[in-house]
Amino acid sequence: MFSSAPGPLTKSDRTRAHIRGFAMRSFRERGYDATTIRLIAQEAGVSVGTTHYHFPSKHHLVQELYLDVQYAHRAAAEPVLETTGDLIERLGIVYRTGLEGLAPFHRFAPEFLSAAVSPRSPINPLSTESAPALGIVLDLFRSALAGAKHSLPTDFERALPNALVLGHLLLALFWVYDTSPGQERSFRLLERGLRLLRGVLPLTRVPMLRAPLRELLDLVAEVQA
Amino acid sequence: MFSSAPGPLTKSDRTRAHIRGFAMRSFRERGYDATTIRLIAQEAGVSVGTTHYHFPSKHHLVQELYLDVQYAHRAAAEPVLETTGDLIERLGIVYRTGLEGLAPFHRFAPEFLSAAVSPRSPINPLSTESAPALGIVLDLFRSALAGAKHSLPTDFERALPNALVLGHLLLALFWVYDTSPGQERSFRLLERGLRLLRGVLPLTRVPMLRAPLRELLDLVAEVQA
DNA sequence: GCTATGATCTGAACATGTTCAGTTCTGCCC
């Protein structure tokens, strides 16, 4: 009677996976607020206490959702990245696939944001618990940069990915508040930013302008926790 | 027996003021979470229902706190603004007095942030209900700009205040997450930003650079809801 | 096989923001 049980999964593992599965599905279908602990427990056929045994808080369940979303982001971006070696194009791909992956959640975005933003709990983007999820995005930007032909000074090249991740977070923040149809304003903002970047990046080679640009990058680096 | 009743205040007005007063005090002393509706009601000598009659939700009470803070910000900044005509100095004054006014709340900042950030409810910074509070800051930046000697192109001069307010919001966001002693990192970030601005603003007069700078300002303007 | 120990699970209890049906009070009109 272990037909689909994949190997060394204990009963506990299966319970956990069950709870996780129902929670993820409900987050997607009903959003954050309507996915109550009691509902998850009921659908998973366990008690309220059991969900809290496997996931210390509702926030921890959202953290799992973040991970799923980031994995999906990577999976969506990587094949498209093969298609071009242009730096700005490649950055655009990462940003765009990121926004597109968020689209199904937009109607619930406010709920998730207020849960996500609190610096105390595990799902704020700067918490250590979020590091794995953010790490995926950081890697994406790193490889977008590494796989592109460009001629950035090495110090810029090294500092850029972190700045790009910060841009990603801020873009996502804007997107949450963006009520335009299809969140087109977010996409327009992105294209504008990319266009600006295309014009500015070459200037890092101009002696006169290098210093202030470096200064700007340092400012952004200062923000990274 | 109306010894200290100031004129045309109805009983209802006084009840409201009472509730407001106790809530403000408790927010300052205990933070957002520990200031429960029941506690406010008890201290104000009314029932739970009455607080919700005068203030539809706990968020609305926080909105009142915002207003108080912004008024205090203006009161703190205006006299200092008299002391200099240098644009960057004046902007620094507005930003610095803003951060300083927030200081007493830093230990509770996370609680307030997660309450504040939700786009659905009245205390998110972009909601119409927040407009008065943000308007005060906008005016501050406007007058900081108006009272300074500078030579910005008029289109820049017109678009700048909104960008400065956005900077204020982002700086406050950073400040919430800033755990350095006295939030010195936030202040350092500010000084860095001001220094950068001092170097960049004159460049708006250089024909070659004006276009990309204008582009940058437009990008920021796009963000304003 | 038997049992002790720790992992797993249960559901009642708690604190909290919010709602609402009902009660009391206020001020105005005749």
Add this chain to the structure above:
DNA sequence: GGGCAGAACTGAACATGTTCAGATCATAGC
């Protein structure tokens, strides 16, 4: 001054995330 409409107020009830003392289960060691 008597009554009435609406404002002001009450507190029990609800939904929800979280906690916790205890029940149950799985399994390692004999």
